Amino acid sequence: MALQSLRGRSAFSSSRAAPKAFARVQRTCRAASVVASATAVKAPSLPYRVGHGFDLHRLAEGYKLIIGGIDIPHTKGCEAHSDGDVLLHTVTDAILGALCLPDIGQLFPDTDPKWKGARSDIFLKEAVRLMHEKGYVLGNLDCTIIAQKPKLSPHKENIRNNVSAILGADPSVVNIKAKTHEKVDSLGEERSIGCHAVVMLIRKDIA
Ligand SMILES: [Zn+2]
Missing domain, CATH: 3.30.1330.50 (2-C-methyl-D-erythritol 2,4-cyclodiphosphate synthase)
Structure with missing residues (x-):
């Protein structure tokens, strides 16, 4: 959802820095999603x-x-x-x-x-x-x-x-x-x- 809304923003599409910035956001979101799913799987039973x-x-x-x-x-x-x-x-x-x-x-x-x-x-x-x-x-x-x-x-x-x-x-x-x-x-x-x-x-x- 976050990526969809970012894609629609003119600031990203018009700026020269847009492709780099957009790629950075994509990497961050992918990393966050990997961490979130890893956390969900490995929820520890704390002592x-x-x-x-x-x-x-x-x-x-x-x-x-x-x-x-x-x-x-x-x-x-x-x-x-x-x-x-x-x-x-x-x-x-x-x-x-x-x-x-x-x-x-x-x-x-x-x-x-x-x-x-x-x-x-x-x-x-x-x-x-x-x-x-x-x-x-x-x-x-x-x-x-x-x-x-x-x-x-x-x-x-x-x-x-x-x-x-x-x-x-x-x-x-x-x-x-x-x-x-x-x-x-x-x-x-x-x-x-x-x-x-x-x-x-x-x-x-x-x-
Ligand atoms: Zn109270």
């Missing part, structure tokens, strides 16, 4: 898979603040179609990312009324189910929650235990960190809460 997740929610009054499935006392909570659990959304996306699957927004669209007010452990449990279906177990998970307020250190252990339980993993491979955003930007001005996570999965036969 380890790494995934990254990121999420951010606006904070607003009138919402509960739920992080890692734990109710955190605060004056504001996360605006969202579901329960707005920024940590569980992040971890879900990290696992889906490691498996090279569509992201949380594609699997559970916020336009679907089915997910209105839904508990986010549903999303994470589905990611865990897919992880097992693909033949992997959790190696370790490292999360960083970014919130100016409230102070999360008193809740970190509860969050860690709950996330580990949802994952079916030992808490020793789940790390929950929390930091402020130095009062800078929406995160630091208490208008949002963000989270990053990195996960490593291990193929079951070598775990």
Whole structure:
């Protein structure tokens, strides 16, 4: 398709450099198609898979603040179609990312009324189910929650235990960190809460 449309362009047909440039495009396209078909044939069964997740929610009054499935006392909570659990959304996306699957927004669209007010452990449990279906177990998970307020250190252990339980993993491979955003930007001005996570999965036969 790309070559067809390029052939029709006057810039290629009128320029002296056109034959060379066109040949170069043809070579590139042929090479890309060879690489693509080779990749499709040789898709490796990786012993380890790494995934990254990121999420951010606006904070607003009138919402509960739920992080890692734990109710955190605060004056504001996360605006969202579901329960707005920024940590569980992040971890879900990290696992889906490691498996090279569509992201949380594609699997559970916020336009679907089915997910209105839904508990986010549903999303994470589905990611865990897919992880097992693909033949992997959790190696370790490292999360960083970014919130100016409230102070999360008193809740970190509860969050860690709950996330580990949802994952079916030992808490020793789940790390929950929390930091402020130095009062800078929406995160630091208490208008949002963000989270990053990195996960490593291990193929079951070598775990
Ligand atoms: Zn989210």
